Amino acid sequence: MTDKLKKEIKEAFEIDSPVGKKQFLKDFRYPKLNKTDFILEQIFYIRKKTWLFSVLIMGFIFWFLHFYENSSTPNMNLWIISSLMPFLALIFTVELSRSSMFKMEEMEAGCLFGLSQIFLARMLIMGIWNGILLFIIALTANLYLPEGMIKIFLYLLAPYLLVNGLSFYFINNKRERGEIYSCAAIAVMVSICGMIMPRxxxxxxxxxxxxxxxxxxxxxxxxxxxxxxxxxxxxxEDRWNFA
Amino acid sequence: MSEGLDVIYDKIYKYCYYKMENKQIAEDITQETFLKYFAQNIKIENGRQMAYLYTIAKNLCTDYYRKGKGEERRAEWSENEEYLTEDFSKNLERKYVLRQAMKNLEEGQQEVLFLRYVNEISIKEIAAFMGISRFAVYRLEKAALSLLQQILRKEDFYD
Structure with a gap:
């Protein structure tokens, strides 16, 4: 009897489907993904060549450490590795500036997960990725070089941070499209400085x-x-302007 | 939320309709519930989303009555739904009797039966929504069912 009653309670409150549901859900802007899913999804939007180039830089450093003999100039090998870091930073910056490169800023800013969230997600992914690469490079360099872990980290991070800082400055203060070339020029200059500096x-x-x-x-x-x-x-600010 | 938004919308709508007894108001409140929910989504703990949605819906229904609009709407519903008494098919009559019998229960008992059997919500979620333990929900459900059966017996529902 109880089971029958339970079934009848359900039936007693059955009503027609709400008329405005379809339209409301169609127009309703709500996050269909949670933040973790959103960040994980962004991994697949990062270009394959971005991963490839950063792995190539790491591979080149391994090759260099393994085959290149110590020079008479103090810390020379560490300076050389350090001078490759600007290119890792350049890859990071180029990936972050893709929206502006392809003039997609306006479109992406209008999406539910707006440009600022996409930007932060990409920055997080690339930051973690580059962090892992730097850590592996530092660990490997520590096996071949006598300078010690702290000094290695200092030499690796300094040009990396400088190039990123200068590139972000150019991106923030850009007048017109072309910040990528400015970033590339900065990376090359910092790299050349790194090569010349020890001499x-x-x-x-x-x-x-x-x-x-x-x-x-x-x-x-x-x-x-x-x-x-x-x-x-x-x-x-742009997000609120688009909202 | 494990269920699709489509299904959740229907459940909240049913709940609002059960509270307001007017389709248009129920739908308005359902939509307002969703808007409020997603405006504050960040602060909600995982696993309590449904309870939070029901709480918003319940508060909005209460607000509606507080503003004094509820009684007019109830009267409007009574006029509109008179087909229930005119069309005396047995099935409709049973539904009507059952709904009226439910109204004789305490509010908490009504809600437990509605959420448990109409919207098919788990005891855990009902406990989160009502702010009581799962055991208390279980006891409330048993008591409500037993009382409802007694009322229905008096109404000759089982004949």
Whole structure:
């Protein structure tokens, strides 16, 4: 009897389907993905060549560490590895600036997960990826070079942060399309500086390189943080303008 | 949310209709519930979404009555739904009697029966919505069913 009653309770409250449901759900803007799914989904939108180039840079560093002999210039091998980091930073910046490169900013900003969220998701993915690469490179370099882990991290991160900081500055202050070329120029310049610097610093104290790198590291970090904050603020403003 | 938004919409609509007894108001409140829910989605704990949706819907229904609109609407419903008494098919009569019998239960008992058997919500979700333990929901459900059966017996529902 109870089962029959339960069934009848259900039937007693059955009503026709609501008339406005279809239209409401069609027009309703709601997040169909949760944040984790959204971030994971963004991984597949990052171009294959981005992954490939960063792996190639890492592969080249491994090859270099394995086959290149120590030079007479102090820390020379570390300087060489360090001078490749700007290109890793360039890959990161280019990937983040894709929307503006292909003039898709306006369209992406109008989507539910707007440009600022896509930008943050890509930055998170690329940041984690580059972090892993840098860590592996540093661990491997530690096996071949006598400088020690802290110094290796300092030399790897300083040009990386400087290029990212300067690139973000150009992206934030761009007048017209072409910031990618500016970023590429910055990466090449920082890389060349990294190659020339040890020969120039050779005349001074042996530790001068570490001091220079420390200053670059702090400057780069400061620039990255301030420019990212500025960039995120700008994207948020754009989001509200589109809303 | 494990269920599709389409299914959840229907459940919330049914709940609002059960509270308001007017299709248009029920639909308006359902849509407002969704808008409010997604406006605050970030703060909601995982697994309590359905309970939160029902809470918003219930509060909106209560607000509607507080504003004094509810009684007019109920009267409007009574006029519109008179076909229930005119069309005396046995099935419709049984539904009507059952709905009237449910109204004799306490509000908590009515809600438990509605959520459990009409919207087929789990005891865990009902407990989260009502802010009581699962055991208390279970007891409330048993008591409500037993009382409903007694009322229906008096109404000769089982004849």
């Amino acid at each position: 120039f610093l050779k005349r001074y104290s042996e530790n001068i390189g570490t001091w220079v790198m420390s200053v670059v590291w702090i400057t780069g970090l400061f620039m990255v943080l301030t420019q990212l904050r500025k960039m995120h603020k700008k994207l948020e």
